[in-house]
Amino acid sequence: MPQPRVSFITLGVADLDRARRFYEAWGWEPAEASQDVVFFQANGMVISLFGLAALADDQGRPGASLGTGAMTLAQNYLTEAQVDEVYAAALAAGATSLKAPEKVFWGGYSGYVADPDGHVWELAMNPFSPPGPDGSVVLPGADAEG
Amino acid sequence: MPQPRVSFITLGVADLDRARRFYEAWGWEPAEASQDVVFFQANGMVISLFGLAALADDQGRPGASLGTGAMTLAQNYLTEAQVDEVYAAALAAGATSLKAPEKVFWGGYSGYVADPDGHVWELAMNPFSPPGPDGSVVLPGADAEG
Numbered sequence: 001m002p003q004p005r006v007s008f009i010t011l012g013v014a015d016l017d018r019a020r021r022f023y024e025a026w027g028w029e030p031a032e033a034s035q036d037v038v039f040f041q042a043n044g045m046v047i048s049l050f051g052l053a054a055l056a057d058d059q060g061r062p063g064a065s066l067g068t069g070a071m072t073l074a075q076n077y078l079t080e081a082q083v084d085e086v087y088a089a090a091l092a093a094g095a096t097s098l099k100a101p102e103k104v105f106w107g108g109y110s111g112y113v114a115d116p117d118g119h120v121w122e123l124a125m126n127p128f129s130p131p132g133p134d135g136s137v138v139l140p141g142a143d144a145e146g
Numbered sequence: 147m148p149q150p151r152v153s154f155i156t157l158g159v160a161d162l163d164r165a166r167r168f169y170e171a172w173g174w175e176p177a178e179a180s181q182d183v184v185f186f187q188a189n190g191m192v193i194s195l196f197g198l199a200a201l202a203d204d205q206g207r208p209g210a211s212l213g214t215g216a217m218t219l220a221q222n223y224l225t226e227a228q229v230d231e232v233y234a235a236a237l238a239a240g241a242t243s244l245k246a247p248e249k250v251f252w253g254g255y256s257g258y259v260a261d262p263d264g265h266v267w268e269l270a271m272n273p274f275s276p277p278g279p280d281g282s283v284v285l286p287g288a289d290a291e292g
Contacts, residue, residue: 004174004188006155009219013263022262025239026232028150042150043281044190073155086172093171116168117159135189 005135008074008122010048012055019049044136046129059120060099060112072112074122076131080109083123087111090121151281154220154268156194158201165195178286190282192275205266206245206258218258220268222277226255229269233257236267 013019020030020038031046032039038049056064059072077083083101090113091097101111101123110124129137159165166176166184177192178185184195202210205218223229229247236259237243247257247269256270275283 004186004193006188009152011265018262022239026235040150042152047150089172093168116164119157
């Protein structure tokens with residue numbers, strides 16, 4: 001099994017503009033942003049802002065009221081086979097499947113599980129954000145020096 | 147302002163033994179553990195398991211019912227002055243203070259804020275887990291090769 005890792009932290013937000021203004025006011029500069037999502041480069045990983053409804057959809061539970069603390073912790077891998085391996089190991093360990101790994105519209109492969117306390121992990125092969133040797137993710141738009 | 151970073155992710159859990167068994171069964175090996183907390187080394191950061199009640203206490207809201215998704219995202223800095231700077235910038239940006247930075251029993255200096263959606267950030271100077279140049283944290287007990 002690969003080492004524990006977190007590649008993206010996605011914060012579900014009620015108002016993306018408000019959230020982006022907050023983090024920009026706090027001194028964070030987006031590395032990438034659109035009307036739907038904002039990405040910040042962090043230490044070998046990425047922090048995302050994403051609408052609560054969109055996050056619920058992405059987690060495989062459309063219409064769910066995620067509330068405060070709604071969040072996805074994503075683990076990115078190089079291959080679909082690695083995603084499948086880690087997903088199967090999660091279920092074997094007692095995780096609840098929210099969405100079996102499948103090819104997704106943005107060009108990757110992704111599944112979701114919840115741990116026994118309901119913490120949500122996304123397991124993904126994302127050709128646009130492959131992990132480096134230590135599991136770290138670096139966005140194309142990020143300052144290479146951090 | 148320093149780059150965005152996440153140094154620790156603390157998952158609030160209802161039953162620490164159950165949570166530890168789950169993550170160990172998933173293939174994670176604790177780098178450090180006690181009866182109260184379990185630490186896993188991840189990519190330049192640390193994932194912790196911590197009791198829900200203890201997490202509520204640590205976040206400055208004893209007795210709070212954190213529920214599913216309860217989580218702290220911690221940013222570690224080298225000095226108390228850096229913690230104060232980032233804390234002040236958070237409040238100036240519209241964060242809610244949960245606990246002003248103060249010296250804490252474990253030998254560090256720590257404060258808590260909540261972002262507009264209630265996501266909780268700890269800002270800490272932790273002499274036992276100082277960040278490296280890119281903000282990454284490496285536990286003494288972790289395999290140096292990851």
